[in-house]
Amino acid sequence: MCALSNKLIGSRILSIHDASQFAVGQRWLSETETEQGLGLLTQIEGRMLTLLFPATEEIRHYAMDAAPLARYQLFVDDIGSHQAGWNFRVEKIETKQGVHHYFGTRQDSGEAVTVIETQLAANVATSHPLTRILAGKVHRLDLYRLRQQALKYFGQWQQSGVVGLLGARAELLPHQLYVADQVANRALPRVMLADEVGLGKTIEAGYIIQRRLLTGRSKRLLIIVPDALCHQWLVELQRRFGLTVSLFDEQRCEQSLSGEQAVFSTEQRVLIPQSLLQHPLWSDELTEVNWDLVIIDEAHQLNPTSAAGLKIRQLCPAETGLILLTATPEQAGLRAHFDWLTVLDPQRFHDYPAFCREQEDYHQLADIAATLATDHSLSTSQIDVLTEKLGQQEFATETSEQRHHLLTELLDRHATGRVMFRNSRSHVGGFPKRILHDYPLTSDSKADWLLQLLKQQRGEKFVLICASSSLALELAEFLRVKAGIYAALFHEQQTLIERDRAAAYFANPEEACPILICSELGSEGRNFQFVQHLILFDLPAHPDTLEQRIGRLDRIGQASEVHLHVPLLGWQDQVRFTWYQAMAAFAQPNAIGSGLFAQFRDQVAALEQLSSPEHGPLQTLATATQTAAQELREQVAQGRDRLQELNACRPAAAEQLVNSIEAITEQLPLRKFLLQFWEHFGLEYDSLDQLTGWLRPTEHLRVPLSGINDEGLTVTFDRNYALNHEDVVYLTWDHPHVQEALELFAREPFGSTCVGLLNNRALAAGTWFLEVNFKTEILAPAHLAGQEFYPPQLLRVFVDSTGRNLSERVAAEALEAQLRHVDKKQARLILKQLRSPIQQLLGSTWEPAEQLQQPLIERAQQRLQTQLGQQIERLRYLSTRNPAVTAEDIEQVRRRQHTLMQALTAPVLQLDSIRVIVNVPQ
Ligand SMILES: Nc1ncnc2c1ncn2[C@@H]1O[C@H](COP(=O)(O)OP(=O)(O)OP(=O)(O)O)[C@@H](O)[C@H]1O
Numbered sequence: 001m002c003a004l005s006n007k008l009i010g011s012r013i014l015s016i017h018d019a020s021q022f023a024v025g026q027r028w029l030s031e032t033e034t035e036q037g038l039g040l041l042t043q044i045e046g047r048m049l050t051l052l053f054p055a056t057e058e059i060r061h062y063a064m065d066a067a068p069l070a071r072y073q074l075f076v077d078d079i080g081s082h083q084a085g086w087n088f089r090v091e092k093i094e095t096k097q098g099v100h101h102y103f104g105t106r107q108d109s110g111e112a113v114t115v116i117e118t119q120l121a122a123n124v125a126t127s128h129p130l131t132r133i134l135a136g137k138v139h140r141l142d143l144y145r146l147r148q149q150a151l152k153y154f155g156q157w158q159q160s161g162v163v164g165l166l167g168a169r170a171e172l173l174p175h176q177l178y179v180a181d182q183v184a185n186r187a188l189p190r191v192m193l194a195d196e197v198g199l200g201k202t203i204e205a206g207y208i209i210q211r212r213l214l215t216g217r218s219k220r221l222l223i224i225v226p227d228a229l230c231h232q233w234l235v236e237l238q239r240r241f242g243l244t245v246s247l248f249d250e251q252r253c254e255q256s257l258s259g260e261q262a263v264f265s266t267e268q269r270v271l272i273p274q275s276l277l278q279h280p281l282w283s284d285e286l287t288e289v290n291w292d293l294v295i296i297d298e299a300h301q302l303n304p305t306s307a308a309g310l311k312i313r314q315l316c317p318a319e320t321g322l323i324l325l326t327a328t329p330e331q332a333g334l335r336a337h338f339d340w341l342t343v344l345d346p347q348r349f350h351d352y353p354a355f356c357r358e359q360e361d362y363h364q365l366a367d368i369a370a371t372l373a374t375d376h377s378l379s380t381s382q383i384d385v386l387t388e389k390l391g392q393q394e395f396a397t398e399t400s401e402q403r404h405h406l407l408t409e410l411l412d413r414h415a416t417g418r419v420m421f422r423n424s425r426s427h428v429g430g431f432p433k434r435i436l437h438d439y440p441l442t443s444d445s446k447a448d449w450l451l452q453l454l455k456q457q458r459g460e461k462f463v464l465i466c467a468s469s470s471l472a473l474e475l476a477e478f479l480r481v482k483a484g485i486y487a488a489l490f491h492e493q494q495t496l497i498e499r500d501r502a503a504a505y506f507a508n509p510e511e512a513c514p515i516l517i518c519s520e521l522g523s524e525g526r527n528f529q530f531v532q533h534l535i536l537f538d539l540p541a542h543p544d545t546l547e548q549r550i551g552r553l554d555r556i557g558q559a560s561e562v563h564l565h566v567p568l569l570g571w572q573d574q575v576r577f578t579w580y581q582a583m584a585a586f587a588q589p590n591a592i593g594s595g596l597f598a599q600f601r602d603q604v605a606a607l608e609q610l611s612s613p614e615h616g617p618l619q620t621l622a623t624a625t626q627t628a629a630q631e632l633r634e635q636v637a638q639g640r641d642r643l644q645e646l647n648a649c650r651p652a653a654a655e656q657l658v659n660s661i662e663a664i665t666e667q668l669p670l671r672k673f674l675l676q677f678w679e680h681f682g683l684e685y686d687s688l689d690q691l692t693g694w695l696r697p698t699e700h701l702r703v704p705l706s707g708i709n710d711e712g713l714t715v716t717f718d719r720n721y722a723l724n725h726e727d728v729v730y731l732t733w734d735h736p737h738v739q740e741a742l743e744l745f746a747r748e749p750f751g752s753t754c755v756g757l758l759n760n761r762a763l764a765a766g767t768w769f770l771e772v773n774f775k776t777e778i779l780a781p782a783h784l785a786g787q788e789f790y791p792p793q794l795l796r797v798f799v800d801s802t803g804r805n806l807s808e809r810v811a812a813e814a815l816e817a818q819l820r821h822v823d824k825k826q827a828r829l830i831l832k833q834l835r836s837p838i839q840q841l842l843g844s845t846w847e848p849a850e851q852l853q854q855p856l857i858e859r860a861q862q863r864l865q866t867q868l869g870q871q872i873e874r875l876r877y878l879s880t881r882n883p884a885v886t887a888e889d890i891e892q893v894r895r896r897q898h899t900l901m902q903a904l905t906a907p908v909l910q911l912d913s914i915r916v917i918v919n920v921p922q
Pocket residue numbers: 169170171172173176195196197198199200201202203204326327524525526527529551552555556557
């Protein structure tokens with residue numbers, strides 16, 4: 001065994017170069033300036049050396065005794081690079097007058113070549129661990145360990161199945177996570193998210209975006225939202241997900257026009273106001289970019305057959321992901337809803353009459369689906385229906401799994417299953433009570449009544465919604481003049497910024513602003529759940545608009561009862577109020593509004609136009625509405641909604657996601673990892689209390705890190721704390737700062753070379769070992785998310801100085817306990833003596849690494865076969881019965897499987913890090 005010289009173990013070795021080592025034509029690395037590349041020794045004069053570094057064209061002079069130089073040489077089987085750009089494998093080496101001549105074979109042509117070292121390429125990978133070892137560059141022991149941990153956690157995170165779902169500043173609500181998971185994992189998501197108002201569609205969209213971006217499934221993102229909601233979206237994505245998107249309003253478009261690139265290609269994640277779709281210039285510019293995911297909020301506002309709708313079709317051809325958000329998909333009528341479904345999936349939705357018939361079929365199917373979901377036995381008549389619907393005589397329903405399988409099939413085939421997700425509030429639960437206060441007025445004006453209400457309930461906050469901006473302005477003026485009350489205003493005559501400012505001013509508890517007066521613009525999308533009083537100053541014509549208005553307060557996060565105040569003045573108010581009450585639109589979420597509107601709108605309009613009240617016909621309308629509402633509600637509850645609910649959230653799968661998120665949060669010790677990371681990279685962390693800490697950069701900050709400014713920031717690892725303290729940064733494995741930290745190790749050589757001292761009296765002093773970590777990963781297009789099957793992983797090979805493989809006998813943890821740090825100077829001296837044997841020894845570590853890699857490949861292949869194989873099978877089966885499943889759907893999964901299988905035949909194995917361990921018993 002080649003033991004390390006005793007002289008080195010003590011730390012006083014002065015010079016290890018002697019004149020006979022040097023010869024003109026040799027290649028050397030500068031230990032202090034590895035970034036100069038490979039130097040060429042051009043002159044020896046007395047005790048002075050001159051080196052040319054061809055890569056940078058720099059010349060350096062060194063005193064021979066103290067030259068910080070490391071000899072660069074290749075060994076048999078190494079791959080060298082010729083300055084002409086080709087690579088060769090070394091087969092034999094001869095040294096003539098101190099200069100190496102390498103004999104080998106060109107890798108591209110197979111031609112036999114002789115390369116004198118003078119001809120080697122000057123650009124060596126300076127961050128390569130071997131180059132670093134040769135140059136005597138090492139990191140501290142703890143940084144080496146941190147690197148191992150970082151890469152391990154990185155892989156575990158990538159394989160967790162919940163990437164992108166971990167880090168939102170949001171409660172883990174199963175219905176949202178389920179939808180997000182279902183949609184985000186598709187090769188090509190084209191769906192409508194139609195949860196009832198306030199259930200968190202924006203959050204679901206955020207999860208989907210985050211997961212697709214972090215897993216590489218999507219890159220170019222376009223979000224289209226009503227003009228009034230632009231800012232809220234920006235804020236919500238930033239605050240909840242730490243996601244930055246760029247707002248392109250007209251002004252920003254004009255600024256970007258002067259650049260050379262297409263207007264929208266300068267950013268990867270773009271948010272535009274809906275109105276831009278109608279702009280003659282910018283709407284065309286939008287089509288210059290190939291978006292891979294488009295999200296449209298409040299889709300019911302856009303008619304798919306209008307000019308804006310056609311533009312969307314153009315922006316979202318079949319190969320682009322498209323996600324539509326709407327709480328009231330039928331607000332513009334069943335036909336418009338169907339037209340959107342056609343945009344999403346033209347093959348499945350091409351026959352409107354058939355679609356209408358299908359809607360009627362829901363009842364029977366829902367009944368069966370509910371039976372299957374609750375694990376009860378099917379009745380004979382249910383089995384008959386199932387036989388007919390599924391077109392097969394026999395199906396197994398004995399086990400829970402079989403029933404689940406059948407349920408899945410039924411939902412996939414007959415509901416709007418694959419394209420639409422709709423959670424209902426009754427299903428999700430936990431919403432507050434609504435309390436209606438109606439105020440029949442006789443002669444007073446509504447404005448006077450309003451003033452009285454505000455005075456009586458001083459200290460409360462009110463949101464008032466009315467139909468027009470002129471009325472909103474008049475009311476605000478009235479309150480100011482009459483009572484010195486300053487209302488916040490929200491209407492279409494303001495700029496976007498003015499509106500957002502007004503909403504923020506109203507929300508600020510310190511401002512004590514009692515009322516926000518909104519035109520109809522405030523009835524969609526906004527978050528006012530911190531308010532308990534809604535004034536419906538007038539009543540809209542469409543029940544869905546009413547539902548949207550109430551939904552501003554009655555939404556997730558509303559902690560108290562919601563009070564609805566309705567002043568009634570005149571016949572029209574009375575007609576609408578009576579009609580809405582008859583359908584219980586104030587009392588509960590109203591999923592049947594569109595149906596009733598279609599049925600009664602003419603009658604309501606005719607009654608409203610009467611010049612004098614006629615209570616008899618109004619009563620008749622109310623009774624008819626009540627009956628129809630009851631029937632419709634029952635039908636919907638039994639039929640469509642039930643099916644949609646079952647489809648939008650499978651409780652077991654949703655729970656599983658919550659569990660996985662909690663498990664990964666517990667199992668991977670993020671806090672511990674980050675504390676070490678910060679310490680090494682020059683950030684200071686002070687615990688403020690149990691849940692929070694203060695993080696700030698010091699003057700030793702090692703690399704620039706995004707999001708870290710000089711002032712520092714308060715951070716927490718606790719979800720609940722983060723939910724209640726929006727100014728505090730919530731750190732999870734999904735967070736960009738954590739990702740940056742992990743990627744730093746994956747990309748840069750931090751901790752990739754190290755020398756450790758072993759304290760083992762049973763071994764001779766000076767005995768040394770080599771621990772080599774290889775990284776194995778596959779090369780495949782990012783959107784295939786190959787890392788979910790085969791993330792980059794480290795393979796550890798541990799050999800002694802004779803090349804004996806001790807990897808299994810010497811476990812990493814046991815070894816760690818016996819190691820101690822060595823200072824840089826001593827480490828460098830050790831490496832100077834050992835670099836040549838290390839380089840030779842390295843060659844012997846590849847084979848064990850390849851052997852370790854093999855079972856990992858096989859496991860990944862098996863998972864690919866089973867998981868994607870099952871998906872393909874299921875899609876194939878469904879495609880024979882359900883036009884919603886196309887050959888392309890199957891092909892996409894098959895392509896993913898095939899490409900990843902191919903990639904797995906030749907994973908890239910490369911040296912990641914090296915640790916030299918020398919026994920120095922104490
Ligand atoms: N998981 C969650 N944790 C905490 N807050 C949430 C969560 N989901 C939703 N919210 C909050 O509930 C409110 C409603 O969510 P969101 O705006 O996403 O609903 P929506 O379905 O898009 O509503 P609308 O139908 O009105 O457009 C928002 O204030 C949102 O921040």
